[in-house]
Amino acid sequence: MPSIKKVAVIGTGVIGAGWIIRCLAHNKIVYAFDKDPKLKNSLIKEIKRTWPFVKKLFKKNKLNLKNFYYFTSLEKTIKDADFIQECATENYALKTKLMSRIGNYAKTNAIISSSSSGLLPTRIYSKCKNPQRSLIGHPFNPVYLLPAVEIVPGKKTSTRYLNQAKNFYKSISMNPIMVKKELPGYLSDRLQEALWREGLHIINEGYATTEDLDRAIEDGPGLRWSLMGTFLTFHLAGGKAGMKHMLEQFGPALKLPWTKLKAPKLTKNLSSRIISGTKNQSKGKSVSMISNIRDEYLVELQMMRKKYEKKLR
Template structure:
């Protein structure tokens, strides 16, 4: 392999320094973590190892942009990277809620699908909270809602994945599928994303630029 070639892994959470620890050229090693379905979702997390040089990070960034992807560059390596850490927090909180019989898998999914999930497609948590502060933005939001961080509104430590909890998750999602195959559900999801992305292009620049 030529000396200017990037060595990349699509790992979803492992540290590049560990993956490339025995590599002869760790300076070329990066993580290029895409999101499922990778042929539709444009984001890709670029994670540097401790020995990765700027040249290869820059080359990776340019490459992903050249194929119409939207790279997100981490400043340094972090287990789970960015998006998966956020998803994991939501997942673990959901496990607690189901385990303690507050809601079903469908009710929790609907809470995202018909609520903040639609908003997250165009505006993330921080910009959303900035708007929540009114004219003063995030400053007022933190002043008004910051104290709520001390309230017991979340449990980030995952519960034990017992057989009982596993059964609830499996039966709950099976019920949600209503007999549709994984392939059928994937096709429905993909077409939805295609349509959403078409609509999103009309407004994305107004929000981000």
């Protein structure tokens, strides 16, 4: 299959908009779909807000909106697309019905990818025509800046289409993570969910505030995680003998009651603590203002990280 040039993005929320921006930055022709025509102006506004960060990260000179098309008809959106990225609400019934429609309208060899954060592809595509070309392409927010994408196959997905999807994501400067087989929550979200549940317990039992927990990550392991993950970090913690010594020394701690992976009940009191805590952390700044600060940081961080990535990867 020749290089993928025409991309359809189904849904223009936060994730869908991120895909659209990233694809436009890599000279793809983008067909965007949403039922509400009024959302087009909001989408263009978001494209323009993010462009200074995208331009700097990918070293692009100008934004070409001539490659951008907005439709309120699903059939018109996908009929000529080589690659379809679905970004609808995380709901099995909704996605299964939507994928059935997409499969009927799409070209027979068009790859269909869902941005789902944890649903099983075999179930999502159970009523989709030619399910061998269907898969999960789970990105991370902000999609227009972060390079990771988890590619998850369904039971009927063919290796041929997995490789084509991998090459496509690489063509838009992403680092695909090939998940061996489907599992709920995939990889990163399962790890994030464990951290999230632990945090809820700590706040619920009054040991810390949301800001305390964020600082514990931001000023500690978070700084290491931007270059190396948990396993390589723990390998270094073992000294000269590496992970072998680390497991011998700290392995017994796995039996200690340090974690509570079962989530606490999200009561009104716990919700109130989390909401008020994050409001205090925002210090009066809007979500848009904080997003701009985050985006500027992520661009600078990734540009700096490339120097060190080459020495490790």
